[in-house]
Amino acid sequence: MPRLMNGAELAGEIVERAAKRAASFLEKTGRKPCLATVLVGDDPASVTYVRMKQRRCAGAGVESRHVQLPAATTTAEAVAQVRELSEDPAVDGILVQHPVPAHVDERAVFEAIAPGKDVDGVTMHSFAAMALGEPGFLSCTPGGILRLLDAHGVEIEGKHAVVIGRSPILGKPAALLLLARNATVTVCHSRTADLKAVVRTADIVVAAVGKPEFVRGEWLKPGAAVVDAGYNPGNVGDVDFKSAEPVAGWLTPVPGGVGPTTIAVLLEQTVEAAWEGNSTPR
Amino acid sequence: MPRLMNGAELAGEIVERAAKRAASFLEKTGRKPCLATVLVGDDPASVTYVRMKQRRCAGAGVESRHVQLPAATTTAEAVAQVRELSEDPAVDGILVQHPVPAHVDERAVFEAIAPGKDVDGVTMHSFAAMALGEPGFLSCTPGGILRLLDAHGVEIEGKHAVVIGRSPILGKPAALLLLARNATVTVCHSRTADLKAVVRTADIVVAAVGKPEFVRGEWLKPGAAVVDAGYNPGNVGDVDFKSAEPVAGWLTPVPGGVGPTTIAVLLEQTVEAAWEGNSTPR
CATH class of the missing domain: 3.40.50.720 (NAD(P)-binding Rossmann-like Domain)
Structure with missing residues (x-):
């Protein structure tokens, strides 16, 4: 019989540590770390995932801001929206829920995420950083x-x-x-x-x-x-x-x-992004 | 007995096609495609490689411009030099000869190459593009x-x-x-x-x-x-x-x-970069 790799337990530990760092961040800056979630369309599974992520954020003292875009959103509109979040100093991390509708160029939308806010590790920069051992957020x-x-x-x-x-x-x-x-x-x-x-x-x-x-x-x-x-x-x-x-x-x-570990890493990286963004320009 | 994969012959074909496209580029724009080579230090093997690449450029109607930096060059100096080439409209491709001396941060120098001029495919952008099937130059x-x-x-x-x-x-x-x-x-x-x-x-x-x-x-x-x-x-x-x-x-x-195929691809990509840079901003 195999030993089980318990993701819920591990995630609990990761989130607990992230929550402590989120609390210190609030204490230091007067605001919570903030994750922006972007959902294009209303795929039921995606809606569920995003809600789950938001609940976990709330539980860890991380603010979440949700941007809901209609299924008919164009690539240009989605890119503009994500770029706005990339430039917003009150947003620390950005998650674009995969997949976007087929007519939207997902890569273009991902690339609109500033590398310092790519807490879901989906940009080309994050990919190369992961592959080459350079600093960056993980998928x-x-x-x-x-x-x-x-x-x-x-x-x-x-x-x-x-x-x-x-x-x-x-x-x-x-x-x-x-x-x-x-x-x-x-x-x-x-x-x-x-x-x-x-x-x-x-x-x-x-x-x-x-x-x-x-x-x-x-x-x-x-x-x-x-x-x-x-x-x-x-x-x-x-x-x-x-x-x-x-x-x-x-x-x-x-x-x-x-x-559970996926969401825990997302939270951890969001808090990390908040701390990093607060000490260095992005 | 195995059949040999003849790189010299294949390279000859690739370079011949690149030379034709370089000639059309000259005809259209009044200048040859230009590859800038950057060598930090004087490692004899690297000197030989760079010379070989320059000779091949000349043979294919591609101009080469060499930037020789002393072995004591700092990372900041090398980065500044490469950035200058990235911004120079007369330069189409940039090759930083690997390896640089140990005290220089090679990744930082590579990243100073504009993606549209990264004809040696060494930047994080090119790496991710290769990995993810996005447009870009190959290593x-x-x-x-x-x-x-x-x-x-x-x-x-x-x-x-x-x-x-x-x-x-x-x-x-x-x-x-x-x-x-x-x-x-x-x-x-x-x-x-x-x-x-x-x-x-x-x-x-x-x-x-x-x-x-x-x-x-x-x-x-x-x-x-x-x-x-x-x-x-x-x-x-x-x-x-x-x-x-x-x-x-x-x-x-x-x-x-x-x-030989390595150098042929370098030449091909340099000519490609010239054509692309001439039609789109970079």
């Missing part, structure tokens, strides 16, 4: 994954990590962060010839593919640490928990694994 | 490697590519470009536990480790395409050519493989 889910592994003492250096999925905000940054920690890293995806055989060689598996219960226990090397970064409708992850449970050495539950 | 050596594979009909999609080395201008971008072409990509390095076993599973091997004759034929899967991106003193690559020759399906010679 929250990959950042949370590393925290989960570390909190549970899962060794990374010298291990073979297999990341399934290569999205700009999850698979690729997760691979690069694991590489920075001296794992040997393989990135797999829909065109990978024999996925099961590759997964079988992994000491650490990160499933970030967005297919419910896709990764099966039979694919795993016994004892592997399995991180399920999937979050599909009905609270179902990318890993088939039932078949993985008898084989994996470590396993994240869904929900209660990667999800 | 020249990885760009050349992809051209070599394509020119010789080596299939990439669905194949397992193993990149040995993870430098910001070679290993990492090579891995990301291969990933963009739908290879399953593994990045190995000095902390990789069993390098030979990993290399043995590779359909494509990119050796970018900087250790002479490090990769041996016994490590290779028979028929693998082997790209030697190493260039060590005495014209020696990272692959032991003699032992690799009977096993590999495709093999790049050193010299005459990756080296």
Whole structure:
């Protein structure tokens, strides 16, 4: 039976520390750190995510300001709105909820976020910083994954990590962060010839593919640490928990694994941005 | 016996096309495309590389302007110099010869290059663009490697590519470009536990480790395409050519493989930058 990587508990610890730093910030500056959330359209899942993030903000003494844009918003309008937030000294962090409607150029909207406020780690600058070991904010889910592994003492250096999925905000940054920690890293995806055989060689598996219960226990090397970064409708992850449970050495539950740590890292980085923005121009 | 991936021949074709576009540029604008090269210090290998690049420029109708800075140059001085070139409308591309002396912050100097002039693909912007499929200039050596594979009909999609080395201008971008072409990509390095076993599973091997004759034929899967991106003193690559020759399906010679294509891509991108800069503000 695997040991569970408890994301809720870890997230609680991270948020507690962030809340203390948010309180000191309030004491010093007379205002709370502020996260602006931007949602284009009204996708129900996105609405839920944004509300959850706002609730967590409130719980940690972080103000949240929500900008709701209609589904018909143009790229130019969304960019202008985000740019305004980037220039607003009362806003410390900006989160543009992914995905935006198909007619909006998401990359352009992301790039309108000032690097110093990119607390969700979605800009090209943050991506390159993550990849090249330069200072910057992490993409929250990959950042949370590393925290989960570390909190549970899962060794990374010298291990073979297999990341399934290569999205700009999850698979690729997760691979690069694991590489920075001296794992040997393989990135797999829909065109990978024999996925099961590759997964079988992994000491650490990160499933970030967005297919419910896709990764099966039979694919795993016994004892592997399995991180399920999937979050599909009905609270179902990318890993088939039932078949993985008898084989994996470590396993994240869904929900209660990667999800809570993602939001915790977001909060932590927002408070960090507030402190940094308050001491240096941005 | 493997078939050789002839970099000199491919480079000749690329440069010929670039020269034609450079000639049209001269005809249209009254000036040649211009590459500025910046060398800090007088490392003999770097001096040789820069001279080689200048000669190739001259041969292709591209002007080169050399900025030689003393070894004692500070980061601030080097940054100021590069920034000046970034703002100079007569300069189309900027190459800062890697490596700079240890006391200089190379990243800071690279970041002073305007993205539209980063024809060597070393800035964080170019890195992220490469990784995320956004428009931008490629890191020249990885760009050349992809051209070599394509020119010789080596299939990439669905194949397992193993990149040995993870430098910001070679290993990492090579891995990301291969990933963009739908290879399953593994990045190995000095902390990789069993390098030979990993290399043995590779359909494509990119050796970018900087250790002479490090990769041996016994490590290779028979028929693998082997790209030697190493260039060590005495014209020696990272692959032991003699032992690799009977096993590999495709093999790049050193010299005459990756080296010439690197410079060809640099020239091509310089001419491209001239055309783009002439039509859009930068």
